[in-house]
Every structure is written in C-alpha cells, then in structure tokens.
Amino acid sequence: MTPLRIAVTGAAGQIGYSLLFRLAAGGLGDRPIELRLLEITPALKALEGVVMELQDGAFPLLAGVETGDDPRALFDGVDLALLVGARPRGADMTRGDLLEANGAIFRAQGEALGAVAADDVRVLATGNPANTNAYIAAAHAPDIPRDRFAALTRLDHNRAVAQLAAKTGAAVSDISRVAIWGNHSATQYPDLTHALVGDRPALEVVGDAAWVERDFIPTVANRGTAVIEARGSSSAASAASATVDAARDWLGRTAEGDWTSMAVVSDGSYGVPEGLVSSFPVTTRDGDWAIVPGLEIDDFSRARIDASAAELAAEAEQVRALGLV
Numbered sequence: 001m002t003p004l005r006i007a008v009t010g011a012a013g014q015i016g017y018s019l020l021f022r023l024a025a026g027g028l029g030d031r032p033i034e035l036r037l038l039e040i041t042p043a044l045k046a047l048e049g050v051v052m053e054l055q056d057g058a059f060p061l062l063a064g065v066e067t068g069d070d071p072r073a074l075f076d077g078v079d080l081a082l083l084v085g086a087r088p089r090g091a092d093m094t095r096g097d098l099l100e101a102n103g104a105i106f107r108a109q110g111e112a113l114g115a116v117a118a119d120d121v122r123v124l125a126t127g128n129p130a131n132t133n134a135y136i137a138a139a140h141a142p143d144i145p146r147d148r149f150a151a152l153t154r155l156d157h158n159r160a161v162a163q164l165a166a167k168t169g170a171a172v173s174d175i176s177r178v179a180i181w182g183n184h185s186a187t188q189y190p191d192l193t194h195a196l197v198g199d200r201p202a203l204e205v206v207g208d209a210a211w212v213e214r215d216f217i218p219t220v221a222n223r224g225t226a227v228i229e230a231r232g233s234s235s236a237a238s239a240a241s242a243t244v245d246a247a248r249d250w251l252g253r254t255a256e257g258d259w260t261s262m263a264v265v266s267d268g269s270y271g272v273p274e275g276l277v278s279s280f281p282v283t284t285r286d287g288d289w290a291i292v293p294g295l296e297i298d299d300f301s302r303a304r305i306d307a308s309a310a311e312l313a314a315e316a317e318q319v320r321a322l323g324l325v
C-alpha cells in the first residue's frame with residue numbers, strides 16, 4: 001500500500017505533540033503514512049526532538065518523516081493537510097482576535113497547497129479562527145475544489161456528545177445525530193433537536209428544556225475558554241483527538257444512520273450564505289461529504305444559525321478589509 005502523505009503544520013506545538021503520535025499509531029486506519037512536518041524556522045530544533053521521539057516509538061505504520069520551514073517543499077504531493085500551526089489565544093481574547101495574526105499563515109499555505117499538493121488533497125484547518133482560516137486558504141488555492149477545504153468543529157461535536165452522555169447517563173456510543181452549526185466560536189449552535197439517545201429523541205430523554213438553553217449550549221460553546229482558564233493554555237490533546245476523528249471520518253465514512261459536524265464551504269443550505277465556511281451536520285464517504293438535507297429547523301435554531309452565520313460573514317468582511325482574500 002502506498003503511504004498516505006500527510007502534512008501537519010505547527011508540528012512542534014502543543015496539538016502537534018499529541019496529534020503526530022495518534023497519526024503514527026494508526027489513528028487514520030491501517031494504511032502506512034508519511035509525515036511532512038512544517039514549522040517556523042526557530043521551532044525546527046524543537047521539531048527535531050519530536051522527530052526523535054517519533055522514531056523512538058517504532059511505529060510500524062510510519063513510513064517516513066520529513067521536516068522543514070518551506071510549505072512548497074513539504075506540501076509537495078500531499079494527500080491530506082492538517083493545518084494546525086497558528087497562534088493560540090490567551091485568556092482575554094476571542095478566537096476572532098487571532099484573525100490578523102494567523103490569516104496570513106493560511107494565505108501562504110493555501111497558495112502552496114494550490115501549487116504543489118496532490119490532485120486529491122483534503123485540507124483541514126484546526127488553527128484558529130478555524131472557519132475563516134479555511135476560507136482564506138481556499139481563496140488562495142483556486143485550482144483545488146472548494147469542497148476539499150474544511151475547518152474543525154469536531155471538537156465541539158465531541159464536547160456536545162460528552163455533555164449529553166453525562167446528563168443522560170448514556171454511553172457516548174449510544175448518542176447520535178448531534179449537530180454543530182456555524183462558527184467554531186462562542187456563537188456556534190450545538191443542536192440537540194435531532195439527536196438520539198439510543199433510539200429515543202435526546203430532548204425527551206433529557207426531559208429538561210431549560211437545561212439545553214441554560215447549561216448545554218453555553219457549556220459546549222464556551223468549553224475552549226473553560227479549558228484555557230483551568231489549564232493556562234488552550235486544549236491540545238482533545239483538539240488533536242478531534243482532528244484525528246475528523247480526518248478519519250472524512251477519508252472513511254460516518255456510521256450508518258449517524259452524521260458528524262464539519263465546517264465546510266456553504267452551498268447556501270439552511271440559509272447559510274454561499275461561500276462561508278460554516279459547520280453543518282454532514283455525512284462523509286471516502287473523501288467526500290454531504291450536508292444532511294431536509295432537517296426541520298425550528299425558530300430557536302433558526303435564530304442561532306443565523307447569528308453564527310452573521311459572525312462568519314463579518315469575519316469574511318474583515319479578511320477582505322485586511323487584504324487577506
């Protein structure tokens with residue numbers, strides 16, 4: 001089997017330190033992988049140490065590792081690009097505050113992917129603000145179809161599943177059809193209206209309408225902030241785990257009868273303006289995705305989805321004003 005060529009940016013960072021070992025240990029399946037690890041020049045020394053540790057893991061699926069600070073060299077022929085490298089926020093910042101600092105990274109990396117990546121490349125932005133970074137990268141790679149770009153909202157999805165499991169006492173594996181809509185930000189809408197616990201509607205099992213609005217939604221939407229406050233730095237292992245989950249499902253498939261959440265370029269579905277990179281419930285299959293069609297959207301959900309889409313539109317306007325697209 002030819003190895004899957006995976007670029008990981010920010011490979012010497014916090015998320016990278018967890019992500020690389022999950023990938024090498026077979027997180028995407030049993031196909032061998034070749035890692036292309038991108039860092040900024042001052043971090044290459046630290047990256048050398050990480051590569052030593054990868055070697056010391058003696059991972060049978062790890063067919064090769066290359067490192068460097070030139071995206072055009074490292075992205076050459078890659079099948080999957082995990083764009084993690086970006087500044088994380090501090091305690092008093094929103095993810096949107098990172099736009100100016102991080103947007104330029106995604107412009108340069110979008111251009112490089114467009115120039116040298118494999119024809120079948122899939123690009124997943126984890127670095128924040130993830131949705132708009134994917135939007136920027138896609139804008140600078142016009143030869144790569146838009147549906148190959150996505151941003152990570154799987155961490156929010158996993159957080160929502162975990163909160164629902166804790167509330168209902170169900171196993172996470174019994175929960176399906178949770179959805180995250182919109183931006184990976186405090187305006188995101190974690191939606192339980194279609195969710196199931198076993199074969200029962202989650203809202204019926206919860207039996208506490210006030211919990212959804214007062215506890216569930218704010219807990220999921222603000223979880224990143226809570227982790228920063230507790231840990232002193234932003235979530236890393238859970239973000240790496242969600243990045244692996246998202247890539248595995250994208251290249252593989254979502255379970256029958258279930259879906260996942262992924263921020264993808266909107267085709268106008270559910271009233272989200274076309275072109276914005278917004279989270280939707282999606283099914284995936286062998287590298288393709290489809291927004292779950294025909295879900296009923298009640299007035300509460302409508303207002304939440306619209307609010308997050310408005311924030312994404314404002315971010316898109318901001319990057320235009322900054323000359324990033």
Ligand SMILES: NC(=O)c1ccc[n+]([C@@H]2O[C@H](COP(=O)([O-])OP(=O)(O)OC[C@H]3O[C@@H](n4cnc5c(N)ncnc54)[C@H](O)[C@@H]3O)[C@@H](O)[C@H]2O)c1
Binds near residue numbers: 011039084125156239
């Ligand atoms: N979408 C999500 O769910 C989610 C979750 C957690 C964190 N994040 C985001 O992921 C990003 C990385 O987080 P972290 O904790 O690993 O941060 P970190 O600071 O520990 O690591 C970031 C790494 O990126 C590198 N980097 C900076 N510019 C680069 C460039 N141009 N090319 C390649 N590498 C570059 C840095 O040198 C650093 O090693 C942050 O923006 C953070 O906010 C997103």
Ligand SMILES: O=C(O)C[C@H](O)C(=O)O
Binds near residue numbers: 088128225239
């Ligand atoms: O909140 C952050 O800044 C980090 C990350 O996006 C998260 O959701 O944990």
